[in-house]
Amino acid sequence: MSGLLRTIARRAAPVLRGHTVTQKANVYSAPAKEKIGPLETVVALTMFSLAILGPSGWILCHLEDYKKKAA
Numbered sequence: 590m591s592g593l594l595r596t597i598a599r600r601a602a603p604v605l606r607g608h609t610v611t612q613k614a615n616v617y618s619a620p621a622k623e624k625i626g627p628l629e630t631v632v633a634l635t636m637f638s639l640a641i642l643g644p645s646g647w648i649l650c651h652l653e654d655y656k657k658k659a660a
Contacts, residue, residue: 648655
């Protein structure tokens with residue numbers, strides 16, 4: 590009896606699962622078309638640093654003002 594149930598389960602499982610969508614990553618192994626210069630690298634890193642650290646630095650610099658408004 591268990592052999593019959595096992596056979597039915599093996600045949601029914603793919604049908605019940607349906608069609609699965611396989612995802613493929615877009616990874617390219619070719620070298621870059623254009624070289625990025627050191628000035629562009631410095632500008633990009635500076636902008637990322639300002640975007641991430643700027644708001645938190647602003648809040649920390651004005652922390653006393655925020656404490657006065659809350660009290």
